[in-house]
Amino acid sequence: MMKLQLERPLVFFDLETTGVNIATDRIVEISLLKMLPSGECEPCRTLRVKPTRLTPDGYPEHDKNGQEIQMHIPEGASAVHHIYDEDLVNEPTFGELAPQVIDYLRGCDLAGYNSNHFDVPLLQEELLRAGMDYDLREESKFIDAFVIFQKHTPRNLTAAYMHYCGKNLEDAHSADADTMATYEVLMAQMQQHADLPASVEALAQYTTQQPMADLAGRVVMDEQGRQVINFGKYKGQPIAQVFATDPGYYSWLMNSDFPLYTKRVFRQVMDDIKSQRREQRRQEQHQPATDDQLELLRQRFGKNEQGTLFPKKL
Numbered sequence: 452m453m454k455l456q457l458e459r460p461l462v463f464f465d466l467e468t469t470g471v472n473i474a475t476d477r478i479v480e481i482s483l484l485k486m487l488p489s490g491e492c493e494p495c496r497t498l499r500v501k502p503t504r505l506t507p508d509g510y511p512e513h514d515k516n517g518q519e520i521q522m523h524i525p526e527g528a529s530a531v532h533h534i535y536d537e538d539l540v541n542e543p544t545f546g547e548l549a550p551q552v553i554d555y556l557r558g559c560d561l562a563g564y565n566s567n568h569f570d571v572p573l574l575q576e577e578l579l580r581a582g583m584d585y586d587l588r589e590e591s592k593f594i595d596a597f598v599i600f601q602k603h604t605p606r607n608l609t610a611a612y613m614h615y616c617g618k619n620l621e622d623a624h625s626a627d628a629d630t631m632a633t634y635e636v637l638m639a640q641m642q643q644h645a646d647l648p649a650s651v652e653a654l655a656q657y658t659t660q661q662p663m664a665d666l667a668g669r670v671v672m673d674e675q676g677r678q679v680i681n682f683g684k685y686k687g688q689p690i691a692q693v694f695a696t697d698p699g700y701y702s703w704l705m706n707s708d709f710p711l712y713t714k715r716v717f718r719q720v721m722d723d724i725k726s727q728r729r730e731q732r733r734q735e736q737h738q739p740a741t742d743d744q745l746e747l748l749r750q751r752f753g754k755n756e757q758g759t760l761f762p763k764k765l
Contacts, residue, residue: 454641456649457488460559461594463637465629466570467532469502469524473572473667474509474710477502477522478545479534481574482626483555484634492634496555497627498548501539509711510580511546519544532624549581557590560651564608564633565597567658572666572710579711588666592655596637599658603644608632615639665713678720690720 455461463484470476482497503519504512511519521536529535563570575587587593600611612620612632616639622628641647648654664670664678670690671681677689685693685700694701704717740748 454647454649455638455651455654457486457490457560457651459488459651461486461562461651462556462559463562463630463634464566464570464574465563465626465633466573467534467624467626468573469522469528471569473569473576474708475505476573477505478573478577479524479528479539480532480626481552482630483552484630485555485559486634495627495630497630498552499534499539499542500545500548501542503544505580509576511544519546532626545577546581549578549583553578553583553585556587560592560594560655561587562594562596562633562637564611564629564636565595567593567595567598567660568668572712575666575712576710579715592651593658594637594651594654595658596633596640598660599640599644599647600636603640608636611636615643665710665716667710667713669709669713670716678716690717691724694721694724 463486465482466478467480468476468478478500479502480497480499482495484495485493487493501519502522502524504522506512514520521540524534524536524539561571571587571593578585578587596611597608600606600614604611604614606614608629609620609623612618612635615636616632620628620632623632641649648657661668662672664672669681670678673679673689678691679689680686680693685697701717701721705714709717
């Protein structure tokens with residue numbers, strides 16, 4: 452009997468990509484398997500994607516005719532998933548597929564294998580590159596079967612599939628095989644581990660290793676609920692505090708090779724700082740003058756016969 456309790460559909464998904472850099476690599480294949488609250492699953496859907504080059508600011512590069520320029524898949528990546536440039540020449544770009552992907556994901560939670568670390572943040576990047584204002588953190592809860600497996604027996608998906616399902620994973624590193632394997636692994640985990648919670652919300656919390664403000668782990672939340680930098684010379688310090696004391700660091704971050712979603716978090720923090728400063732100035736302008744301020748005015752200004760103030764002649 453299935454232990455997992457769903458209040459809304461749960462989408463299992465897996466990505467095959469040009470590499471492992473969230474800020475610069477692209478999706479070449481995405482598979483999606485929707486599990487309904489009844490426990491039934493819709494047929495698995497697999498989409499091939501033509502990866503295109505990115506400009507230095509992280510958005511698709513276009514040729515003189517306004518067409519996105521296809522990106523070469525590194526040989527090392529092709530050796531893993533067996534997808535090559537020529538396989539994707541006639542496939543749509545992610546920007547063309549993005550509305551379809553969002554329609555499929557809307558109203559669903561997400562599950563994957565090592566997805567919190569890689570698949571979710573990269574999918575979010577692709578949505579932002581496509582100009583889609585769809586925030587996965589706000590729309591979905593995330594379940595990561597790898598974290599469950601890691602907490603019980605740290606290994607990879609192939610080992611997890613053998614451990615929980617007793618089968619060899621054929622066609623590993625093809626998105627559809629990995630997606631189906633992740634689904635089977637999570638279902639087996641739910642039955643074998645009595646300590647796992649049944650609700651998606653509780654299971655998502657269980658598979659979250661550290662609360663993050665972004666999706667790439669560059670910004671985390673501390674015990675006080677503050678957004679804290681998780682890298683570099685300011686690691687462990689609240690972002691707002693760093694930006695207030697070192698404004699140049701914000702400019703460096705925004706011009707560096709960080710994921711677009713991470714830059715969005717940085718921008719929101721800076722916008723909040725500016726908004727607080729404007730509000731502080733507004734309040735100061737409406738405060739009545741102090742006695743010391745009035746005395747300074749008397750020393751600098753005299754009064755005419757009507758009793759109004761005018762500058763003294765020097």
